[in-house]
Amino acid sequence: MRKLGLLRDIDLALHLPLRHLDETRIVPIGNLRDGDMAQVQGTVTECRVEIRSRRQLLVRLSDGSGELLLRFLNFYPSNQKTLAVDKLVRVRGEVRGGFLGREMVHPEFRAVAPDTPLPTALTPVYPTSAQLPQAYLRKAVASALGRAPLAELLPPGVVPHGLPPLREAVLKLHHPSRDDDEQQLQDRSHPAWQRLKFDELLAQQLAQAQAHATRALLAAPAMKARPQGLSDQLLATLPFVLTAAQQRVVAEISTDLARPQPMHRLLQGDVGSGKTVVAALAATVAMDAGWQCALMAPTEILAEQHFGKLVQWLQPLGITVAWLTGSRKGKQRDTMLAQVASGQAMLVVGTHAVIQRDVVFARLGLAVVDEQHRFGVAQRLALRDKLQAGLPPPGRPKAAEPPRGVAQAQPEPGGASSLEPHLLMMSATPIPRTLAMSYFADLDVSTIDELPPGRTPIVTKVFADGKRDAVIQRIHDEVQQGRQVYWVCPLVEESEHIDLQNATATHAELTAALPGVLVGLLHGRMKGSEKAAVMQLFSSGEMKLLVATTVIEVGVDVPNASLMVIEHAERFGLAQLHQLRGRVGRGAVASVCVLLYSAPLSATGKARLKAMAETNDGFEIARRDLDIRGPGEFMGARQSGDALLRFADLAQDSTLLQHARAVAPGLLAQHPEAALAHVDRWLGGKAEYLKA
Ligand code: ADP
Ligand code: MG
Numbered sequence: 001m002r003k004l005g006l007l008r009d010i011d012l013a014l015h016l017p018l019r020h021l022d023e024t025r026i027v028p029i030g031n032l033r034d035g036d037m038a039q040v041q042g043t044v045t046e047c048r049v050e051i052r053s054r055r056q057l058l059v060r061l062s063d064g065s066g067e068l069l070l071r072f073l074n075f076y077p078s079n080q081k082t083l084a085v086d087k088l089v090r091v092r093g094e095v096r097g098g099f100l101g102r103e104m105v106h107p108e109f110r111a112v113a114p115d116t117p118l119p120t121a122l123t124p125v126y127p128t129s130a131q132l133p134q135a136y137l138r139k140a141v142a143s144a145l146g147r148a149p150l151a152e153l154l155p156p157g158v159v160p161h162g163l164p165p166l167r168e169a170v171l172k173l174h175h176p177s178r179d180d181d182e183q184q185l186q187d188r189s190h191p192a193w194q195r196l197k198f199d200e201l202l203a204q205q206l207a208q209a210q211a212h213a214t215r216a217l218l219a220a221p222a223m224k225a226r227p228q229g230l231s232d233q234l235l236a237t238l239p240f241v242l243t244a245a246q247q248r249v250v251a252e253i254s255t256d257l258a259r260p261q262p263m264h265r266l267l268q269g270d271v272g273s274g275k276t277v278v279a280a281l282a283a284t285v286a287m288d289a290g291w292q293c294a295l296m297a298p299t300e301i302l303a304e305q306h307f308g309k310l311v312q313w314l315q316p317l318g319i320t321v322a323w324l325t326g327s328r329k330g331k332q333r334d335t336m337l338a339q340v341a342s343g344q345a346m347l348v349v350g351t352h353a354v355i356q357r358d359v360v361f362a363r364l365g366l367a368v369v370d371e372q373h374r375f376g377v378a379q380r381l382a383l384r385d386k387l388q389a390g391l392p393p394p395g396r397p398k399a400a401e402p403p404r405g406v407a408q409a410q411p412e413p414g415g416a417s418s419l420e421p422h423l424l425m426m427s428a429t430p431i432p433r434t435l436a437m438s439y440f441a442d443l444d445v446s447t448i449d450e451l452p453p454g455r456t457p458i459v460t461k462v463f464a465d466g467k468r469d470a471v472i473q474r475i476h477d478e479v480q481q482g483r484q485v486y487w488v489c490p491l492v493e494e495s496e497h498i499d500l501q502n503a504t505a506t507h508a509e510l511t512a513a514l515p516g517v518l519v520g521l522l523h524g525r526m527k528g529s530e531k532a533a534v535m536q537l538f539s540s541g542e543m544k545l546l547v548a549t550t551v552i553e554v555g556v557d558v559p560n561a562s563l564m565v566i567e568h569a570e571r572f573g574l575a576q577l578h579q580l581r582g583r584v585g586r587g588a589v590a591s592v593c594v595l596l597y598s599a600p601l602s603a604t605g606k607a608r609l610k611a612m613a614e615t616n617d618g619f620e621i622a623r624r625d626l627d628i629r630g631p632g633e634f635m636g637a638r639q640s641g642d643a644l645l646r647f648a649d650l651a652q653d654s655t656l657l658q659h660a661r662a663v664a665p666g667l668l669a670q671h672p673e674a675a676l677a678h679v680d681r682w683l684g685g686k687a688e689y690l691k692a
Pocket of ligand 2 (some may be wrong): 275276370
C-alpha cells in the first residue's frame with residue numbers, strides 16, 4: 001500500500017476504481033450468449049481433471065435453465081474442493097460458445113450459500129499491483145471511506161453549479177449504481193468525476209496563488225533603468241537593432257526589475273529569436289543600479305559561449321565579467337571567486353552546478369537561468385534556496401569600489417538581508433497555454449514571437465539511412481561553398497559509452513569520405529579545455545564539419561553553419577530535434593536540416609519526424625509534442641516522475657481549469673483556512689513542487 005502511495009484514509013478514498021464489475025444480477029445460463037461478460041450461479045454436476053493437449057480442470061455447472069462448462073488450465077487442489085460436485089457457486093466470466101457447448105475459461109468463482117444476497121452497487125476494480133490482492137484493497141478502501149475526512153471544505157459558490165458534494169462524488173465513483181450512465185463514468189464526464197477534477201485543479205491553482213501571494217510579500221531591490229546608462233550604451237554598440245518583440249520583452253522585464261518585489265519571469269522565444277541579448281540588457285539594468293548578476297547555462301560549452309559574447313558586449317563598457325565552470329580550477333578560479341565576493345565582478349557566467357555550489361556574491365540582484373527547461377524540480381528548488389541564501393548577511397560590508405560607469409546603489413529599505421534577487425528564466429521550449437495556466441500560474445511569461453530579420457527558413461528533409469552517401473556528397477558541396485556543417489550522432493540513452501563509440505566511428509568515416517576537410521569531434525566526455533578548443537576552431541570557420549553528440553544541443557551559435565545532419569533522428573525527442581535544428585538557420589544563408597532515420601519507425605517516431613518536416617515553429621512543435629506524449633510525460637522532469645494531476649486532463653477539462661483559476665484568488669483571500677485545508681487534502685507534501 002505504501003508503494004502505491006496509499007497511506008492516509010484520504011489517499012485510499014481518492015484511490016478510484018479503474019472500472020466496475022456488474023455483480024448485481026445473475027443471468028440464467030440458458031440466456032447466455034457468446035461473448036457476454038456475465039455472472040451466473042449454479043450447482044456443480046461434474047468436476048474432473050482431464051489430460052488433453054495439457055492437464056486441465058473441467059467443471060460442469062447447472063442452474064436448471066442450462067449447462068455451462070468451466071475450464072481451468074492452471075488450478076490448485078483447493079480449487080477442486082471449492083468446485084466439488086453439489087457445491088453451489090457464483091461464477092463470473094466471459095461466455096464462449098465452445099465445442100462442448102457454452103463455456104467460460106478461467107472465470108472468477110466462489111462458493112456461496114443458497115441465500116447469499118447480491119450486491120446492490122457495482123463492484124469496483126482498483127489499480128493495484130501483483131502483491132496486493134484486489135479483495136484486500138477493496139476492503140481497505142471500503143473501511144477508509146467510512147473514516148476519510150471528506151467533509152465539504154469549500155464555501156458555497158465556489159464549486160461549479162450542478163456538481164455534487166465531495167463525499168457524495170467520491171462514494172459514487174467507488175460504488176456507482178446500475179442506473180448510472182456507464183459511458184459518463186468511463187469517459188469521466190460524470191458530475192461526480194467533474195467534482196473531483198475540479199477539486200484537484202482548484203488545489204493546484206490555490207497552491208500557485210499562495211506561492212504568488214508569498215512572493216508578493218518578499219522584497220527585492222527596485223532597479224530603475226538610468227537614461228544614458230549601461231543599457232543605452234549597450235544598445236548603441238550592438239551590431240543590430242532589436243526586433244519589436246525583443247523591445248517589448250525588454251520593457252516587460254525592466255518594469256519588473258523596477259518593482260520592489262522579486263521578478264519571477266519566464267522568457268520564452270523560439271530557437272534563434274535572440275534571448276541572449278535580452279538577458280544582457282536585463283543585466284545592464286541591474287548593474288546600472290549597482291547589483292550583481294549571475295547568468296547560468298546548462299552546459300560548459302554554452303556557458304563559455306555566453307561568456308565570450310558578454311565580454312565582447314560589456315567589457316568595452318567597463319564591466320568585469322567572471323566565468324566559472326567545473327573545469328576552471330586553481331588560482332584562476334580563486335581569483336574569480338574573490339572578484340565575485342568583493343563585488344568587483346558585476347556579472348558572473350557559469351554552469352548551474354558551479355554557481356550553486358560555492359560562489360558567494362557581494363550583492364546578487366538578478367539571476368538569469370538559460371534553457372531552464374533542462375533542469376528538474378530538484379535543481380530548481382536548490383537554485384531557489386541558493387539564491388535566498390546567496391544574499392549578503394546583515395551588516396556585511398558592501399562592495400568597496402563600484403566598477404567604473406556604475407552608480408552606487410541607494411540604501412535599500414529593510415536592510416539587504418531581507419532582499420531577494422530577481423529571477424529571469426529563459427527557454428526555447430515554449431509551454432503550451434493550458435500547461436502554463438496550470439503548472440506555471442506563479443510565473444509571468446514574456447514571449448519573443450518574432451525572429452530577427454533576414455533569416456531564411458530552414459528546410460527539413462527526412463531520409464532513410466540508405467541515403468547516407470548522398471548526404472555526404474551534400475556536405476562536400478556545402479563545404480565547397482565555404483559553409484559549415486554539423487553532424488549529430490545518435491543518442492543511446494543507457495550508455496554514454498556507446499554514444500561515444502558511435503560518434504568516434506562516424507568521425508572516422510566522415511574524415512575518410514571528405515579528404516582535405518577538417519572534421520572535428522565533440523562529445524560529453526571531453527575535458528572542458530578540449531571542448532573549448534574544438535568549438536574555437538569551428539566558430540572561427542577553420543573547421544568545416546563538426547561531428548557531435550547532443551552536447552551541442554542548446555544555444556551553440558555559429559551563424560555560418562548551414563547544414564545539420566541528425567543521424568538516427570528517430571531516437572530523439574521532438575523538443576530536442578527542434579533545439580538541434582536551431583543550430584542552423586542563424587545567418588542569412590538558406591539552411592537545411594537532414595533527418596536520417598533507420599527503419600522501421602514506430603508510430604510516435606513517424607509522428608515526430610513528420611512534425612519536424614512540416615513546421616519550424618517552436619510553439620507548434622511544442623503543441624504536437626504535447627499531443628504525442630501527453631502532459632504527464634511532457635512535464636516529466638518537473639514532476640520527477642510523479643504525475644501531479646491524477647484525475648483532471650488539461651486538454652479535456654479546460655473549462656474546469658478556467659473556473660478553478662477564476663475562483664482561487666478570492667477563496668484564498670476570503671477563506672484562507674478552507675483554502676489551505678483544501679490544498680493539504682489534495683497535494684499534501686507535493687505543493688512544494690509547484691513552486692519550482
Ligand atoms: P536564442 O534565443 O536561441 O538564445 P541567440 O540569443 O543565441 O538566440 O541569438 C541568435 C543570433 O541572433 C545571435 O547571433 C544573435 O547575436 C543574433 N541576434 C539577436 N538579436 C538580433 C536582432 N535583433 N537582429 C539580428 N540578429 C540578432
Ligand atoms: Mg540561447
